[in-house]
Amino acid sequence: MISIQFGNEMLCKEARLALRDAIELLSGKWKICILQQLEFGDKRFKDLQEVVVGISPKVLTKELLELEQNLLITRTVNNTKPITVSYSLTPFALEAQAVYDALLTFGIQQRKRIKEAIAGNGSLQNVAV
Amino acid sequence: MISIQFGNEMLCKEARLALRDAIELLSGKWKICILQQLEFGDKRFKDLQEVVVGISPKVLTKELLELEQNLLITRTVNNTKPITVSYSLTPFALEAQAVYDALLTFGIQQRKRIKEAIAGNGSLQNVAV
DNA sequence: AAGTTTACTTTCCTAAAGGTAAGTGATAAT
């Protein structure tokens, strides 16, 4: 059904839509980072704020909501002294881990290449520092 | 060096930056689709416009330029009757293929899940149709 | 001379992403 497996150029509609959905859900500055951090274990809101460097509470709230609505994480309210909320991955999120791995592998090589490429001209436009 | 391999929670700086670079480069609605289409072979500007459904010439130009600057594609001017320009993948782009594969696999499963989840409530918010 | 094809470019616009800063409300410690 997925035309890439037949080697032709027409991505069948379902595959095209799947790709678009995945990009739409996982694109953006923060989602992959949040999922990655949750791979190490459940985290509270505040933990995530600290460990996902640079994210604001507003944006964190929004990202967590979207991930929850897409069934990749679950939100649990704990009855602790000052109330805390834990976020944890659902089993579904494991498939997103493959995306993370591929991005990391790619990113590491890409940084090497770009750094080499700019070694000659001195500018640093395409890699974060 | 990459802390994920040591199982702890501190992504070392280089890994974090690599991830950010990769997301920055490959995020967005079109890049992955363009790379995917070029996997099937070189394409001219006009071919890409047709095969990457919905993209405008302005945006296509911009995306191609960014991919070229990041060494993932090369641009070649052919001396044909009406001039044509071919775009082709560099060997580096092969690593991005892993990202595509992971996204597609994830996206297919994700669409299944979301469709099942909304089968009960009738809305269709999180999947493209 | 007029029209077609290719590969763009330019202008204008809207919507979404994301940042900053301050505020809220519940509970608990001092």
Added chain:
DNA sequence: ATTATCACTTACCTTTAGGAAAGTAAACTT
């Protein structure tokens, strides 16, 4: 009573992504 902590929310603003439509320039066809 005051202050602190946690998990947000709200208001405001800037930047970026992306879309629509038209235009341009070179070369070829008719």
